Amino acid sequence: MLKTSIGMLLTLGALLSSAPSFAETAYPTQTIRIVVPFTPGGGTDLTARIVADQLSKSLGQSVVVENRPGAASQLGISYVAKARPDGYTLLWTSADGISVLPAVKVNLPYKIPDSLAFVTSFASFPLILGVSSKLPINTMQEFIAYAKAHPGQLHYSSSGTGGGGHLQPAYMAKVLGLDMVHVPFESAAPAVVAVAGGHAEFTNVAPSTVGPYLTAGTVRAIATTGRNRTSMLPDLPTMTELGYPQLTEDFFYGMYAPAGTPPDIIKKLQEAVQAVLRAPGTTEKLHSLGLEPLDLSSDEFKDFVIKDLNRWTEIAKAIDFHLD
Known part of the structure; x- marks a missing residue:
C-alpha cells in the first residue's frame, strides 16, 4: 500500500x-x-x-x-x-x-x-537628413556650404536632448566642422513640423516620420544615414556614398x-x-x-x-x- x-x-x-x-x-x-x-x-x-x-x-x-x-x-x-x-x-x-x-x-x-x-x-531604419524647402539646399554639398556660410544660424530639431536625432547631427557637425544649434522636442513628429513650418532649418528623423512632408514639399531630403539606400527613397544617397562613412547609422x-x-x-x-x-x-x-x-x-x-x-x-x- x-x-x-x-x-x-x-x-x-x-x-x-x-x-x-x-x-x-x-x-x-x-x-x-x-x-x-x-x-x-x-x-x-x-x-x-x-x-x-x-x-x-x-x-x-x-x-x-x-x-x-x-x-x-x-x-x-x-x-x-x-x-x-x-x-x-x-x-x-x-x-x-x-x-x-x-x-x-x-x-x-x-x-x-x-x-x-x-x-x-x-x-x-536610417535617419533622413531633411531640410526646410525654403532653403536653397538640394544636395549634401550645398548643405555643407550653406552651414559654413551661416555659422550658428542653422537650427536642427530632434525628438529630445540625448536622443539619436540629437547626437547624429551633433556628430555630423563635429566631423564636418559645422557650427549648428540644437532645438529639442518631445518626439520626432513635432520636430519635423518645426522644419516644415520654418521654425528650424533641418532635422534627422525616420523615413516614416518625414515621408508625408517630403510628399507635401515642405521638407526636402538630402541624404540617409543608412548602410544601404532606403526602399522608400531609392534615389537618396547614403552618407557612405557621399564620402562620409563615419556618419553611417541605422536605428x-x-x-x-x-x-x-x-x-x-x-x-x-x-x-x-x-x-x-x-x-x-x-x-x-x-x-x-x-x-x-x-x-x-x-x-x-x-x-x-x-x-x-x-x-x-x-x-x-x-x-x-x-x-x-
Missing part, C-alpha cells in the same frame, strides 16, 4: 513538473498596455500600433498603445522598467532611450541592459518588458511579434515606411543593443557630450 502511494505521488510529481506553467496556459487574461515613450505621429508610435493591432487578434486580448513622452523617451522607459513584471505593461521604443541616451547620461532612472527584459526586435524598433518578467511570457510575446513580422505583406508594408525587417530573438536582441550602446558611447566621447 505504501509503495503504491509513493508510486502515485511520484507519477503525479512527474506530471506536474512536465506540465506547462500557469503563465503559459493563462497569459494573457487582461488588457496589455504597450507604452510608447513619444507622442503620437512618429515612426515609433506608428509601428507600435501596427503590432498592437495584430497582437490583439493573435493573443485574444485587447492590446492598447499608451503614449508617455518626455525627456528623450526616458520617462516612458522608466515607467515600464518600474512596472510589475507580469507581461501586462510593455515597452515599444526606438534606439533613443535604449542605446543612445544611456551613452551620454549616467544617472538615468533605469540601466541598460539590467532594467529590462528584451522581448524581440522588429525593424531597423531600430523593438519590444521590451520589465526585468523579471517570466521567461515563458517573454517567449510567448516574442513568438507573437515575430509572427507579425513574418506574416505575408509585412515586409512590403515596412518597405513602404522606409523600414527593414529586423528579426532577432530575445538573446540576439540584447547583444545587438549592447553593441549599439558601445558604439554611441564612442560617439559621445568623440563629441565630448554628456548629460548630468
Whole structure:
C-alpha cells in the first residue's frame, strides 16, 4: 500500500513538473498596455500600433498603445522598467532611450541592459537628413556650404536632448566642422513640423516620420544615414556614398518588458511579434515606411543593443557630450 502511494505521488510529481506553467496556459487574461515613450505621429508610435493591432487578434486580448513622452523617451522607459513584471505593461521604443541616451547620461532612472527584459526586435531604419524647402539646399554639398556660410544660424530639431536625432547631427557637425544649434522636442513628429513650418532649418528623423512632408514639399531630403539606400527613397544617397562613412547609422524598433518578467511570457510575446513580422505583406508594408525587417530573438536582441550602446558611447566621447 505504501509503495503504491509513493508510486502515485511520484507519477503525479512527474506530471506536474512536465506540465506547462500557469503563465503559459493563462497569459494573457487582461488588457496589455504597450507604452510608447513619444507622442503620437512618429515612426515609433506608428509601428507600435501596427503590432498592437495584430497582437490583439493573435493573443485574444485587447492590446492598447499608451503614449508617455518626455525627456528623450526616458520617462516612458522608466515607467515600464518600474512596472510589475507580469507581461501586462510593455515597452515599444526606438534606439533613443535604449542605446543612445544611456551613452551620454549616467544617472538615468533605469540601466541598460539590467532594467529590462528584451522581448524581440522588429525593424531597423536610417535617419533622413531633411531640410526646410525654403532653403536653397538640394544636395549634401550645398548643405555643407550653406552651414559654413551661416555659422550658428542653422537650427536642427530632434525628438529630445540625448536622443539619436540629437547626437547624429551633433556628430555630423563635429566631423564636418559645422557650427549648428540644437532645438529639442518631445518626439520626432513635432520636430519635423518645426522644419516644415520654418521654425528650424533641418532635422534627422525616420523615413516614416518625414515621408508625408517630403510628399507635401515642405521638407526636402538630402541624404540617409543608412548602410544601404532606403526602399522608400531609392534615389537618396547614403552618407557612405557621399564620402562620409563615419556618419553611417541605422536605428531600430523593438519590444521590451520589465526585468523579471517570466521567461515563458517573454517567449510567448516574442513568438507573437515575430509572427507579425513574418506574416505575408509585412515586409512590403515596412518597405513602404522606409523600414527593414529586423528579426532577432530575445538573446540576439540584447547583444545587438549592447553593441549599439558601445558604439554611441564612442560617439559621445568623440563629441565630448554628456548629460548630468
